[in-house]
Each structure stands twice: as C-alpha cells, then as structure tokens.
Amino acid sequence: MKTRIITAIVLVLILFPIIAYGGWPFRFLELFVVIVGGIEMMSLSKRHKQWPRLIMPLSILAVIGAYLLSVYRPQLLLAFLTAVILVFISLPVFSEHFTSNDSFLCLSYVMLFFFTLHSLEQVLSHPLYIWLILVATYGCDTGAYFGGRFLGRHKMNERVSPKKTWEGAVCGWISGFVLSVVIGKLLLFVLPPVDPRIFWLTCLLMPLSGQYGDLAFSAMKRCHQIKDFGHLLPGHGGILDRLDSLVFNFMTFGILAMVVMAL
Known part of the structure; x- marks a missing residue:
C-alpha cells in the first residue's frame, strides 16, 4: 500500500502540470502511452518475443498514422484503416510465429488506441x-x-x-x-x-x-x-x-x- 501511494503521488506531481499546460507536452504524453500501452497489450501474446521485429513498430505506426489522417486528411482515413486490416490479416501467411490470433490482438490494439486518441480531440475541445x-x-x-x-x-x-x-x-x-x-x-x-x-x-x-x-x-x-x-x-x-x-x-x-x- 505504501508503494502504491508513493507512486500515485509521483504520478500526480508529474502529470498534473502536463495536463494543465496541454500543448506539445500533452502530445508527447499521448505518444508515450500509445507506445508503452501498445507494447503491454501486444505482449499478451505468449509468442510476442518470436514475432518478426517489425510487427510491434508497425502496429504503433498504424495508430499514429490513423490519428494523423483523422486530423489532417480524414478523407483518406477509411482507406488507411482498410489497408491496415488487410495487412495484419495477411501477415500470418508469411510468418509461422505470427498467428491469426496475434493478428486480431494487434488489430484490437490499433483500433482501441486510435479511437481513444480520436475521442481525446472531443475531450480537448x-x-x-x-x-x-x-x-x-x-x-x-x-x-x-x-x-x-x-x-x-x-x-x-x-x-x-x-x-x-x-x-x-x-x-x-x-x-x-x-x-x-x-x-x-x-x-x-x-x-x-x-x-x-x-x-x-x-x-x-x-x-x-x-x-x-x-x-x-x-x-x-x-x-x-x-x-x-x-x-x-x-x-x-x-x-x-x-x-x-x-x-x-x-x-x-x-x-x-x-x-x-x-x-
């Protein structure tokens, strides 16, 4: 309990100024959460250490790409998300260590974090x-x-x-x-x-x-x-x-x- 309380206090002291200030510090916080949260979520697969090295970076870039398109080129967003789905569903064909279950796990991460970032635009309005x-x-x-x-x-x-x-x-x-x-x-x-x-x-x-x-x-x-x-x-x-x-x-x-x- 003591460790939990100390961590909570440190988090408040770090995050409160970032949230209050907003701007680029908040955007870097978003990026940190997308990357670390993505690694945590994709690590749910017991095979993640055997995946091709590009899988995790590709998943993270898919989230960032979808978010940037939703802000700057929304007319391309559906095409991009469709391509992401096709790519990840196809990847098990090329790697025996990346299964269809892993594909769906990565797609779940991409969609979950993209829609979280997209919703944050409403929050920050x-x-x-x-x-x-x-x-x-x-x-x-x-x-x-x-x-x-x-x-x-x-x-x-x-x-x-x-x-x-x-x-x-x-x-x-x-x-x-x-x-x-x-x-x-x-x-x-x-x-x-x-x-x-x-x-x-x-x-x-x-x-x-x-x-x-x-x-x-x-x-x-x-x-x-x-x-x-x-x-x-x-x-x-x-x-x-x-x-x-x-x-x-x-x-x-x-x-x-x-x-x-x-x-």
Whole structure:
C-alpha cells in the first residue's frame, strides 16, 4: 500500500502540470502511452518475443498514422484503416510465429488506441472536459475502494474481478458523480461555459463507464492469465492497469459529445 501511494503521488506531481499546460507536452504524453500501452497489450501474446521485429513498430505506426489522417486528411482515413486490416490479416501467411490470433490482438490494439486518441480531440475541445473525466474516473476509483473495503458484502463478478462488490460500485459512482459536479462547477467560475447537457451527462456516466472499463480490462487479463499488464508503475502494474478506466471514459465521452452535438 505504501508503494502504491508513493507512486500515485509521483504520478500526480508529474502529470498534473502536463495536463494543465496541454500543448506539445500533452502530445508527447499521448505518444508515450500509445507506445508503452501498445507494447503491454501486444505482449499478451505468449509468442510476442518470436514475432518478426517489425510487427510491434508497425502496429504503433498504424495508430499514429490513423490519428494523423483523422486530423489532417480524414478523407483518406477509411482507406488507411482498410489497408491496415488487410495487412495484419495477411501477415500470418508469411510468418509461422505470427498467428491469426496475434493478428486480431494487434488489430484490437490499433483500433482501441486510435479511437481513444480520436475521442481525446472531443475531450480537448474544452479545458473543463478533461478535468471532469479525470475527477469522475479517479474519484470513483477511490470511493469504490473504500466503499468496498468497509461496506462490501455482495460480489459483482468473481470470475472477472473477485474483490469488487456492488456496495463498492455504488459508493464509487456516488463519489465520482459528486466530486466531478462540485469541482466542475468551481472550475466554471474561471473557464468558459459548456453545454449543460454534456456537463451533467459526463458527471453521471463517467463513473459508470470507468467501472465497466476496469472490468473489461480485468477480463482481458484473466483471459491471458496475468495479474498486471506490466511493471512500469510500482504498486500499480503497467500503464494499462492505471489507465483502463480512463481509456473507456475517453471513448464514452467521444460518443456522448458527438451524439449530443448531432441532436
């Protein structure tokens, strides 16, 4: 627990200024997560050390290429993604150490991280949104931990995550919702106004979406029989262990923002 707390404090001290400043430091942070998170996710394959050396760099470049096209040449995006799918499905023909299962794992990484980056453009459209999502996500994590520890009685899904309880989930949703509303309202005193529909739906849905993200990534780890995605963050595991809920929430917010703006 002590190691976990120290790591969390160090992360806050490093990441808070980057997120607050934005710009190129934030873009480099995105690139770091894409690379390290990609290595962690593709390493789920027990054969990844035998893959041709170009596979991981090619997968990472596919994410970056798709994102850049979505920003600068969106008319080419579908053609590029179609080509990526064809290439990765074809690769097992040329290597006995890279199977069709590995192809689908790499494609899952490409699509997951591309849509996360794409959704981040919606998040970054207003400085309030990223703070709302962060507070809702990690406020929920904290509330769920303490709620489950002191009140937890009924297990949610022991097959996926043996320690999570319904009581903890409810406490997490309440804490995430309340904290995001309070801090969001305070920030609106110094930030431009936002669409109230997006504000309230973000505060309401992010604590729920984040918990489902945590369970989804836990199911992924259970499937591959590992405890953590990596060991980069002492007490927390890997990048994906720390960002699983946030990845889900970024994509959920992207859906939410696009739907609300279309209405």
